[in-house]
Amino acid sequence: xxxxxxxxxxxxxxxxxxxxxxxxxxxxxxxxxxxxxxxxxxxxxxxxxxxxxxxxxxxxxxxxxxxxxxxxxxxxxxxxxxxxxxxxxxxxxxxxxxxxxxxxx
Numbered sequence: 001x002x003x004x005x006x007x008x009x010x011x012x013x014x015x016x017x018x019x020x021x022x023x024x025x026x027x028x029x030x031x032x033x034x035x036x037x038x039x040x041x042x043x044x045x046x047x048x049x050x051x052x053x054x055x056x057x058x059x060x061x062x063x064x065x066x067x068x069x070x071x072x073x074x075x076x077x078x079x080x081x082x083x084x085x086x087x088x089x090x091x092x093x094x095x096x097x098x099x100x101x102x103x104x105x
Contacts, residue, residue: 021050
């Protein structure tokens, strides 16, 4: 994403959207595979950030001339805060959910 800062807005939006989406999907898949706590939070967050990048690139998200730095800083700071904070609060791994248990248990 840092390397794409020098690109024009449209290619930058494509690179950022792809990178955020790939990272988000990787976190979601990893969460299901190994159960790391932060992946349950960072995956959806990164997908939302990819959507916000698209929204800004097509003019639906009015962030002004500082839109790219705002989106970049929010992506990095939010990812770090969710990664660091979630594992400090709930530990490295969340307990396994029993998929065979009836709802409400």
